[in-house]
Amino acid sequence: LDGRLDEPAWAAAGRTEPFLENLSGGAATRGATRARVLWDPSAEGGLYVAFEVEDRDVWARDTFRDDVWLPNDEVVELFLDDGGDEVTYYEVEVSPKNVVYDLFCLI
Numbered sequence: 001l002d003g004r005l006d007e008p009a010w011a012a013a014g015r016t017e018p019f020l021e022n023l024s025g026g027a028a029t030r031g032a033t034r035a036r037v038l039w040d041p042s043a044e045g046g047l048y049v050a051f052e053v054e055d056r057d058v059w060a061r062d063t064f065r066d067d068v069w070l071p072n073d074e075v076v077e078l079f080l081d082d083g084g085d086e087v088t089y090y091e092v093e094v095s096p097k098n099v100v101y102d103l104f105c106l107i
Helices: 008-013
Strands: 033-039 047-053 076-080 088-094 100-106
Touching: 008 033, 047 076
Parallel strands: none
Antiparallel strands: 033 047, 076 088, 088 100
16 A cells, blocks of 8 residues: 555455544544545554545644644644543644654653
């Protein structure tokens, strides 16, 4: 997989329904945002997530990996909580320029 969403694997993955904003009582986001998820169970495998975001004003800064200010920019966010306890989780944020900010959170 190389991020091209026109490949057969992504077409077979299906899409989520449009996301809702938690902080606004479940209102639809300004532009539809959907995700597709693929999992490769092989020894070298991994989790692959593709976001499809409608945004009329996409912007991104030229910055570096793990820039602590990246969460203030336009990003998509992925939260991974393998135990479902909402106490420890991994967070990955990616900007439109493919800059990544990843961290392990302990609340």
